[in-house]
Amino acid sequence: MDLQGKKITVHDMCLRDGMHPKRHQITVDEMVTVSKAMDEAGIPMIEVTHGDGLGGSSVNYGFPAASDEEYLTAVCKEMKNAKVSALLLPGIGTVDHLKMAVDCGISTIRIATHCTEADVSEQHLTMARTIDNLDTVGFLMMAHMIEAEELVVQLKMMEDFGANCVYITDSAGYMLPDDVTSRIALARAELKPETELGFHGHHNLAMGIANSVAAVAAGANRIDGSLAGLGAGAGNTPLEVFVAVCDRMGIETGIDTFKAMDIAEDLIVPMMDHMVRVDRDALTLGYAGVYSSFLLFAKRSAEKYNLSTRDILVELGRRRTVGGQEDMIEDLALDMAKAQGTL
Amino acid sequence: MSNKIKAAIIGPGNIGTDLLMKAQRSEVIEPVWMVGVDAESPGLARAAQLGLKTTAEGVEGMLPTMQEDGVQICFDATSAYVHAENSRKVNQQGAVMIDLTPAAIGPFCVPPVNLLDAVTQKAMNVNMVTCGGQATIPLVAAVSRVQEVVYGEIVATVSSKSAGPGTRKNIDEFTRTTAKGIEVCGGAHTGKAIIVINPAEPPLIMRDTVHCLTQEDPDQEAITQSVHDMIQEVQQYVPGYTLKNGPVFDGKRVSIYMEVEGLGDFLPKYAGNLDIMTAAGLRTAEIYAEEMLAGRFLPTAC
Secondary structure (H helix, E strand, O other), rough: OOOOOOOOOOOOOOOOOOOOOOOOOOOOHHHHHHHHHHOOOOOOOEOOOOOOOOOOOOOOOOOOOOHHHHHHHHHOOOOOOEEEEEEOOOOOOOOOHHHHHHHHHOEEEEEEEEEOOOOHHHHHHHHHHHOOOOOOEEEEOOHHHHHHHHHHHHHHHHHHOOOOOOEEOOOOOOHHHHHHHHHHHHHHHHHHOOOOEEEEEEEEOHHHHHHHHHHHHHHOOOEEEEEEHHOOOOEEHHHHHHHHHHHHHHOOOOOOOHHHHHHHEEEEEEEEHHHHHHOOOHHHHHHHHOOHHHHHHHHHHHHHHHEEEEEHHHHHHHHOOOOOHHHHHHHHHHHHHHOOOOO | OOOEEEEEEEEEOHHHHHHHHHHHHOOEEEEEEEOOOOOOOOOHHHHHHHOEEEOOOOHHHHHHHHHOEOOOOOOOEOHHHHHHHOOOOOOHHEEEEOOOOOOOOEEEEOOHHHHHHHHOOOOOOOOOHHHHHHHHHHHHHHHHHOOOOOEEEEEEEHHHHOOOOHHHHHHHHHHHHHHHHHHHOOEEEEEEEEEEEEOOOOOOEEEEEEEEEOOOOOOOHHHHHHHHHHHHHHHHOEEEEEEEEEEEEEEOOEEEEEEEEEOOOOOOOOOHHHHHHHHHHHHHHHHHHHHHOOOOOOOOOO
């Protein structure tokens, strides 16, 4: 495949999706150090938010080390070239959070919904488009759960609400390259030519790089990754690896490959509480099609109620749970413990 | 029929129609008007078949005769945006407004928690918070009546099919209004609400999780008893209000896992979120009606 000379925008997720494996405990200082290094390495976009987006601070998802406002203010003022984005899930965050993030200096807002529920983003996307120069992105999660045709209807809805860029998001790390190709290609054909198209991968089946390359080949121009893969489940598409592959293929990212590798190795890996990799449970997420940030919740419940994490995750997949249903995990674990007679 | 208070339902959609079916069984409420804005609305046609007066001209269409028709209670099942205007108009005609939208211009009402307060204050507009609020605030209150709750958080998961266009368009009103209700009625110092919409087929029954953080270590026995008592109270008007698991105690965290199955009057049983709203609205109206019938409360134009 010849992608020589193709220009794409790579967006780092360490300081948002990476909050999941860190139980939202990344400190303001760590965020500033990491983001300055990323800026220096030419990474053009950096997401900074609670793992579950603006307003995610909760019992259900975890209380963070600092508030979104503190993180965003600290990072935004240090950036020379990189643009900072924030994520918002309607139902968790509100337009009040969005306004706060804009006041802190973000350049991009990404409004995320489950892949079939794009209409809940209307309030937020229509409001975001009225803010001057705010890059407004619609983000459809768990996109493996519906076919390309259905997905495009939802993407177009977000485009109509005012998104200048829309994303196909493999939150469960379930997709294989052909799944990405069919979805991205149809979206590219059906969306307005000026609407940007992105792909956000998870590495649970170790398909992060292959899927992202497939997305670029099919017409995506924004790709999410995270240095050293710091993200939910087995992590996001490892950004330094993806950049290296892009270099080899002649895809232009504008990122200094060696600097990206150094940040991953010298800053991100030492920050990890556990190695973010395709272990048995992360692999189960990708295999069973489960929202990646359920991983640590399932592990904790498995430990507390003497169950197997894999059994919990497989059952969550079978019940077709969606992003945000972390509260279901302890409830389900209690049911399973009762059923096996250990409670 | 003379010992019933006459009522109007504004909004002939799913909620309004379900409310109508419940109200027809009431011993103290008689629904006489259904108000819509679309002449083609199947909800209006259904109400007309059941013998109600109908209009597709909005509240304006009912105003000229509503006093003559004896309407003393109105339910608003439209949207937060038009509610204030609807309420002003029917209040002027001397009818109490029971607000099923998240507009929240009147005091919040969660029947087992503070219904009598609203009636005692003779409020001419009461707000039913949100579906998630009706399903969860009683349990926050069940904990806070035992001991200080510094933080109350609820997660409501509803099936995609039961989340109507109004909820979707104004999802922020849900989170804000519910959070405020957790504080004002639930008694938590700080409230937080989360809603998740799940498209699984067959549709899932409404699930609710209530997390409370207590100031001191939780009194497990007293809280468990209080939660069970409160669930029984809600079951009086929503029989499918069921404790799935908990209360789970983990340090100062108290977590309660609920499922809410509806009666299946007009709305399907999985839509417990909508059923608890219409049931709570009707329950509120019935208490008002009893006060009116006993001569203790005469709503007057305001």
